[in-house]
Each structure stands twice: as C-alpha cells, then as structure tokens.
Amino acid sequence: MARTIGEPRNARSRKTVAALLQAARELIEEQGFESLTMAAAAERAGVSRRGAYLHFSTRGELLTALYRSLGEVEQLAASLQKVWDAPDALATLREWAEHIARSHPRILAVLHAVERARHTDPDAAELWETTLTNWRRGSRRVIERLQAEHRLAPPWTVDTATDMLWALTSLDILDRLMTRRRWSRKGFAQHLTALLEATFTTPGARDEG
Numbered sequence: 376m377a378r379t380i381g382e383p384r385n386a387r388s389r390k391t392v393a394a395l396l397q398a399a400r401e402l403i404e405e406q407g408f409e410s411l412t413m414a415a416a417a418e419r420a421g422v423s424r425r426g427a428y429l430h431f432s433t434r435g436e437l438l439t440a441l442y443r444s445l446g447e448v449e450q451l452a453a454s455l456q457k458v459w460d461a462p463d464a465l466a467t468l469r470e471w472a473e474h475i476a477r478s479h480p481r482i483l484a485v486l487h488a489v490e491r492a493r494h495t496d497p498d499a500a501e502l503w504e505t506t507l508t509n510w511r512r513g514s515r516r517v518i519e520r521l522q523a524e525h526r527l528a529p530p531w532t533v534d535t536a537t538d539m540l541w542a543l544t545s546l547d548i549l550d551r552l553m554t555r556r557r558w559s560r561k562g563f564a565q566h567l568t569a570l571l572e573a574t575f576t577t578p579g580a581r582d583e584g
Contacts, residue, residue, distance in 0.1 A: 394420035408488035435498035464524040476564035
C-alpha cells in the first residue's frame with residue numbers, strides 16, 4: 376500500500392484533511408466514483424490543489440483515508456459492539472442483521488467506490504480485500520456462537536454457514552433492496568432477520584427466542 380497517512384500535526388492541517396474527506400464523500404455520493412479527482416476534491420473543499428497534494432499524493436490515498444474515517448464518523452464500531460454484546464446466539468444473529476441495516480446503507484456509495492477502484496488502484500484493491508476479510512470474520516463469529524449454543528441448524532457447518540451468511544449480507548443484495556426497491560431500513564432489517572433465522576437456526580432455537 377502507498378505511504379501511510381499520518382495524523383495532521385496542527386489544527387489547520389486537520390481542518391484541511393477533514394474538508395477534503397468530506398468533499399470526496401460528497402462527490403462520490405452525488406456524482407459517482409468517476410467524479411472523484413484530486414482537483415475536484417480540492418475545489419469542493421475550498422483548498423488549493425497544492426494544499427490537497429500536501430496531504431494526499433494520489434486519489435487512491437484520499438479514498439483510503441476516506442474509507443478509514445467512516446468508521447469513526449458513522450460510529451460503526453459502536454454499532455458492531457451491539458452485536459457482540461447480545462445476550463445469546465439468536466440475539467447475536469438478529470443484531471447482526473440490524474447492524475447491516477443501520478450501518479451499511481450510510482456507507483454504501485463509498486463501499487461501491489472502493490469496489491470499483493480495486494480493478495485499477497492497488498490501494499483500493501488492498502483496502503477492498505481487507506474489507507471482505509473483516510466482513511467474513513464477523514460473519515464467522517456470529518455463526519460460531521450459534522454452533523457453540525447448539526442452535527446452528529443442519530446440514531450447516533461453521534464454514535458453509537459462514538460463507539452463506541457473508542454472501543447474504545453482500546452489497547449487491549443491500550443495493551437491490553434498499554436502493555432500487557426502496558425498502559426501508561426497518562423493513563430490510565426485519566426481513567433479513569427472518570431470512571437468517573429461518574436459514575441458520577433450529578426451530579427450537581427460534582421458539583426459545
């Protein structure tokens with residue numbers, strides 16, 4: 376990956392970086408990834424091109440920094456913690472569906488941008504691979520809890536159930552239902568929960584829940 380973006384050393388630098396990140400996000404969400412250039416981001420942020428390049432030498436670096444900033448801006452860690460704090464396996468599965476529904480739509484445009492950029496940009500490719508790896512790791516953690524509490528329905532194994540859960544929460548499904556079909560966040564969470572419970576848990580586990 377290209378050079379690591381360090382923490383800006385003064386308030387003016389931090390303000391410039393924040394403005395560039397916000398500008399990049401707005402461009403992607405309003406006009407698509409193709410609209411994101413260093414020049415466009417600098418203009419939208421109200422900084423000079425030279426000022427922009429002092430912080431990000433390439434569009435890939437800007438995109439990487441934007442992606443990493445979303446975790447803090449959108450409080451993704453706090454949302455995910457609700458999953459791991461759930462009292463039992465069934466509640467964990469339900470909270471995972473809620474996490475996908477409440478968090479991923481807010482960053483969908485940027486996720487799509489990273490996915491598209493990975494074909495031509497090595498920074499984006501590495502970032503996308505990390506994203507998929509973390510996504511699957513979270514899916515496995517959910518399934519392992521079902522297995523540990525004997526609530527994972529046959530014929531699933533931890534590996535096959537992990538793969539399927541990972542696939543069922545893909546960007547494509549989210550985009551089709553919430554963007555194209557205009558499902559509400561609540562409706563998506565409700566139906567995704569029903570799907571995951573019916574797919575992965577034993578009838579007894581659902582009755583207990």
